[in-house]
Amino acid sequence: MKTPINKLTFPELPYAFDALEPHIDAMTMEIHYTRHHRAYFDNLMAAVKDTEMADMSFDELLQNISKYPTAVRNNGGGHFNHSLFWKVMSPNGGGKPSGELAAAIEKEFESFEKMQEQFNNAAKTRFGSGWAWLSVKADKSLCVCSSPNQDNPLMDVSECKGIPILGLDVWEHAYYLKYQNKRPDYVSAFWNVINWAEVEANYKAAL
Numbered sequence: 001m002k003t004p005i006n007k008l009t010f011p012e013l014p015y016a017f018d019a020l021e022p023h024i025d026a027m028t029m030e031i032h033y034t035r036h037h038r039a040y041f042d043n044l045m046a047a048v049k050d051t052e053m054a055d056m057s058f059d060e061l062l063q064n065i066s067k068y069p070t071a072v073r074n075n076g077g078g079h080f081n082h083s084l085f086w087k088v089m090s091p092n093g094g095g096k097p098s099g100e101l102a103a104a105i106e107k108e109f110e111s112f113e114k115m116q117e118q119f120n121n122a123a124k125t126r127f128g129s130g131w132a133w134l135s136v137k138a139d140k141s142l143c144v145c146s147s148p149n150q151d152n153p154l155m156d157v158s159e160c161k162g163i164p165i166l167g168l169d170v171w172e173h174a175y176y177l178k179y180q181n182k183r184p185d186y187v188s189a190f191w192n193v194i195n196w197a198e199v200e201a202n203y204k205a206a207l
């Protein structure tokens with residue numbers, strides 16, 4: 001996002017709280033969007049107010065995040081990550097990608113199923129709170145990884161740099177009400193709501 005940070009707005013949720021049932025329950029969606037994401041957004045705005053960061057583009061800030069306060073890293077990451085997360089899900093989601101994205105996945109991972117296996121593994125084995133990602137690297141190839149806390153592959157501190165095109169929130173707040181400690185069940189359910197048209201649009205934009 002090239003938008004200056006002080007011009008960012010809190011995004012609309014593109015569907016109703018109960019739209020992703022039964023895979024993601026309505027109460028989790030409501031709390032996650034209206035409280036967790038809202039808090040990251042409000043805290044980001046408060047952290048950049050009256051600083052040089054306010055006029056920077058959001059992408060530029062994330063790409064240079066090591067120079068800025070931890071509150072900006074955590075809340076800026078939180079805002080970016082959740083904004084992406086809501087959009088890569090849809091009540092009409094699921095299935096498999098098509099077109100250029102499908103071809104790129106087969107080229108990199110051999111098959112959709114092998115990419116899925118790597119992604120599931122990244123999501124399940126991230127210890128504590130974090131995210132799993134499918135990203136486009138600088139050489140335009142795809143990669144799967146996970147990150148701690150609210151970090152993401154755009155950040156200069158990331159161990160797996162790239163432009164994220166698909167992300168899964170594996171913080172307990174994303175699944176605990178419905179799945180309790182069974183993170184693998186939540187990770188499996190995610191595939192039923194992925195909006196592949198959006199992920200493919202993200203892929204094309206990243207090239």
Ligand code: MN3
Pocket residue numbers: 032036082169171173174
């Ligand atoms: Mn979250």
